[in-house]
Amino acid sequence: MIDLIESVFIRNSLVVAFAVIGVTLWFSYLLADKLTAGRVHGSAIAIALGLLAAYWGGTVTGGTKGVADITLLGGIGLMGGGMLRDFAIVSTAFGVRLSELKKAGLAGVVSIIAGVVVSFVVGAGVAIAFGYTDPIAITTIGAGAVTYIVGPVTGEAIGASGEMITLSVAAGLVKSILVMIGTPLVARSIGLDNPQSAMVFGGLMGTTSGVAAGLAATDPKLVPYGAMTATFYTGVGCLLGPSVLFFGVSLFF
Amino acid sequence: MLIYGVALLATCLVIGMLVGQALGAALGIDANVGGVGIAMLLLVIASNSARFKDLSSGAAAQGIQFWSAMYIPIVVAMAAQQNVAAAASGGLLALVAGVAAVVVSFLLVPVISKIGRPKTKTQQSGEAP
Numbered sequence: 001m002i003d004l005i006e007s008v009f010i011r012n013s014l015v016v017a018f019a020v021i022g023v024t025l026w027f028s029y030l031l032a033d034k035l036t037a038g039r040v041h042g043s044a045i046a047i048a049l050g051l052l053a054a055y056w057g058g059t060v061t062g063g064t065k066g067v068a069d070i071t072l073l074g075g076i077g078l079m080g081g082g083m084l085r086d087f088a089i090v091s092t093a094f095g096v097r098l099s100e101l102k103k104a105g106l107a108g109v110v111s112i113i114a115g116v117v118v119s120f121v122v123g124a125g126v127a128i129a130f131g132y133t134d135p136i137a138i139t140t141i142g143a144g145a146v147t148y149i150v151g152p153v154t155g156e157a158i159g160a161s162g163e164m165i166t167l168s169v170a171a172g173l174v175k176s177i178l179v180m181i182g183t184p185l186v187a188r189s190i191g192l193d194n195p196q197s198a199m200v201f202g203g204l205m206g207t208t209s210g211v212a213a214g215l216a217a218t219d220p221k222l223v224p225y226g227a228m229t230a231t232f233y234t235g236v237g238c239l240l241g242p243s244v245l246f247f248g249v250s251l252f253f
Numbered sequence: 254m255l256i257y258g259v260a261l262l263a264t265c266l267v268i269g270m271l272v273g274q275a276l277g278a279a280l281g282i283d284a285n286v287g288g289v290g291i292a293m294l295l296l297v298i299a300s301n302s303a304r305f306k307d308l309s310s311g312a313a314a315q316g317i318q319f320w321s322a323m324y325i326p327i328v329v330a331m332a333a334q335q336n337v338a339a340a341a342s343g344g345l346l347a348l349v350a351g352v353a354a355v356v357v358s359f360l361l362v363p364v365i366s367k368i369g370r371p372k373t374k375t376q377q378s379g380e381a382p
Contacts, residue, residue, distance in 0.1 A: 186359055
């Protein structure tokens, strides 16, 4: 009996994921409606539930892919993986007007570079405050605060230890998760309510998953603008991390 | 045909990814530089141009809108497969570095949003193209 269920679930993993995520969203919107009277976005609750489930999945299986490491729910890995995520992000650009993008063009570009440098400096500063004096360690942790991809890319390029790289990935994950949860909470106070500030937001935060989920839980109309700049961020980070930023740190240590 | 819109969307993403990967290779890094952003620009341009009207209106538009509506469910699935356990076990340093980077970046949003946005009337006339 269990074998039968398992084989059906595994063979139809993506379809199972559609059903499970659908039920999760239905439940989240119900909670948002009944418990918070619509004050908290249903999608924000769904994302929080997803993260909780991911934590549970990670501790139960010891894997790195959250709930997707649970055999019966493997399809969630495909549904929320890079390919379909990027496909859905691009589709949100349908209906965006070119003029809106041009208006925020300069601020968008500035925000990407400022975002990478500021996150790096803050991360490196925290590493120094924790007593690190090795430029390779400081740079790797700083790069981790940029995103959890820039951290290991930079660390491997400059020869950081595995332990440092793990730390940098953890810092990047904290950032990404905090952006997912925190964005709807602070959106109003940082003026995140129009396409221009959404582009700046995407460029400053940079974590594609964080921005994608954070804006979805704030106002889905802002998603394409934030996602557009955020997707350049990791590339710029990988470019600056092992080069300019590492040299910068090396000047002081 | 609905598939025309889906195909247009897919083509934009593939081209964007190719350009992003080539851009990364040209810069000497093993990362995709803005592939998704470039794909989005292509879709914006295509859906605003008369030449691609058959691929981005009517039934074809529904093919794109379907994926757009699937965005939030896909993001929930994405959240469900984050390595939250690793983030939670990264220790105090990882936690402080991640939180500090987010807080400072949040604070900069209103500051940088002001760039290029005409605040007063005189600036507006000065910046008009």
